[in-house]
Amino acid sequence: MSEAFVTEAPSGRRRAARPAAPAVIGQRREVPFFNYPALFAEHRDEYLATITEVLERGAYIMQRDLTAFEEELAAYLGVRHAVGVADGTIALKIALKLSGVGPGYEVILPSHTFIATAAAVHDVGAEPVLCDCGPDSMMDVDSARALVTKNTCAIMPVQLNGRTCDMAAVQALADEFGLKIVEDSCQAMGAKFRGRFAGTFGAAGAFSFYPAKTLGCFGDGGGLILDDDDLAAKARELRDHGRGADGLVHRFGVNGRLDNLQAAVLRLKLARYDESIARRRAIARVYDERLSGLDGLQLPPGPDADPDRFDIFQNYEVQSDRRDALRAFLADRGVGTIVQWGGSMIHQFTDLGLRARAPYAEAMSRRYLMLPMHPMLSDDDVAYVCDQVEAFHHG
Known part of the structure; x- marks a missing residue:
């Protein structure tokens, strides 16, 4: 694991580290949403x-x-x-x-x-x-x-x-x-x-x-x-x-x-589970620091946002005013994303006959997607994802 991230001990205390060096925007990089082969290769x-x-x-x-x-x-x-x-x-x-x-x-x-x-x-x-x-x-x-x-x-x-x-x-x-x-x-x-x-x-x-x-x-x-x-x-x-x-x-x-x-x-x-969670939280912290404030992009609460919660960041789910365009932009640059469950809430599977009054969920179904989030991501991978999201919003 690179020292470029702020890392976190199992106790939750932060350890200072150098800020991540951004990847070169013009240099294409492949960052799949989840790297299944690496899951085995890692150990x-x-x-x-x-x-x-x-x-x-x-x-x-x-x-x-x-x-x-x-x-x-x-x-x-x-x-x-x-x-x-x-x-x-x-x-x-x-x-x-x-x-x-x-x-x-x-x-x-x-x-x-x-x-x-x-x-x-x-x-x-x-x-x-x-x-x-x-x-x-x-x-x-x-x-x-x-x-x-x-x-x-x-x-x-x-x-x-x-x-x-x-x-x-x-x-x-x-x-x-x-x-x-x-x-x-x-x-x-x-x-x-x-x-x-x-x-x-x-x-x-x-x-x-x-x-x-x-x-x-x-x-x-x-x-x-x-x-x-x-x-x-x-x-x-x-x-x-x-x-x-x-x-x-x-x-x-x-x-x-x-x-x-x-x-x-x-x-x-x-x-080694605590190490894995610490890595996810470190990645989430970088996403939060790099991507917060971008117009039309809503991030999940950051790892330090709520003293009542300790989030393990199974996924990094964001909402975008231009979700489909953002996905296409990232895909063109090698960044994999997922629209969880095909973009449908349960009540939107009409064949099941379930109904709900869920206006926020319905609006969210048109806005949400997930960025790569797993411990096998390198510092450069995460920096590259951030570079591309920023490039989309500043383009």
């Missing part, structure tokens, strides 16, 4: 050694690597239990079931999220009810309050892009109406609100370990964190066809186990 020998050792042991399903990863993840997040599952969607479904969500109930969630959030509610037999989001992309709690009915049993804040919702407001709403909190923290492993980790505000928190996530494996993967011993035992049964530690089937479950090989890879990544 290739270590990954290969671990994978080989696991395969030579024949340790494929629910072996010691999974148990060790679960113990280390629980210790990292300061909870009693972590349960590895096949993917983030399975994690959400199990979290909902553990919270008593099922047929006849409604669950309020934001329309600005991945379809899996609503699909998990639908798949357990409940009805997803969609609220608006605010300027930071997080759930608008006032919009959610207006949707509470006698059938509402839970509220599902989505900790999007590595940032937490205003969990004090979410908790107040849940307390007011007696609602369960079921967190979709799939994009926020390690993010905090007032010193408390995302995923710890409800009965169970759900995470995704998809390769491009802040803690990602080399395939699909997910996890749940819990503090209740009985719920943790039920979660372990639900992920494995309902089988308990005694080998008997106690409930209907799913085939939703985290692959042991992926667990071994995740152990390696978890050991």
Whole structure:
């Protein structure tokens, strides 16, 4: 890692460093939105050694690597239990079931999220009810309050892009109406609100370990964190066809186990996770310093903007008055961007028949895009992205 960035220790203290030297604007550079080959190449020998050792042991399903990863993840997040599952969607479904969500109930969630959030509610037999989001992309709690009915049993804040919702407001709403909190923290492993980790505000928190996530494996993967011993035992049964530690089937479950090989890879990544988050926050700080103030460009809150939040910057989502033109300009200069979920909010997938009064989300769907954000970006990569965004706005 170059010294050109301000870096950040796991404690959150900043260390002074030289400002990044800008790349030459006229010199084309390729900066893909996410560099999947580099994800492996970064620690290739270590990954290969671990994978080989696991395969030579024949340790494929629910072996010691999974148990060790679960113990280390629980210790990292300061909870009693972590349960590895096949993917983030399975994690959400199990979290909902553990919270008593099922047929006849409604669950309020934001329309600005991945379809899996609503699909998990639908798949357990409940009805997803969609609220608006605010300027930071997080759930608008006032919009959610207006949707509470006698059938509402839970509220599902989505900790999007590595940032937490205003969990004090979410908790107040849940307390007011007696609602369960079921967190979709799939994009926020390690993010905090007032010193408390995302995923710890409800009965169970759900995470995704998809390769491009802040803690990602080399395939699909997910996890749940819990503090209740009985719920943790039920979660372990639900992920494995309902089988308990005694080998008997106690409930209907799913085939939703985290692959042991992926667990071994995740152990390696978890050991250096704080370094990865520090790098993302350093990149976000440079974006904030270089791009703030550009006309027609709205940035997410910077890493030092809110003392209540510790953002891990899973994504760097901006809004632009000229989104499509900016994307085309950057693509011509080798910079990859993404319009998250194809530019649609959940209620805009008309075939699903879901509706929402979400004017901010609808306006945002025409404005938002994500700039490259991952630890493999070099200082020159980030400087080049900033140069091109500045060139677009000054051209």
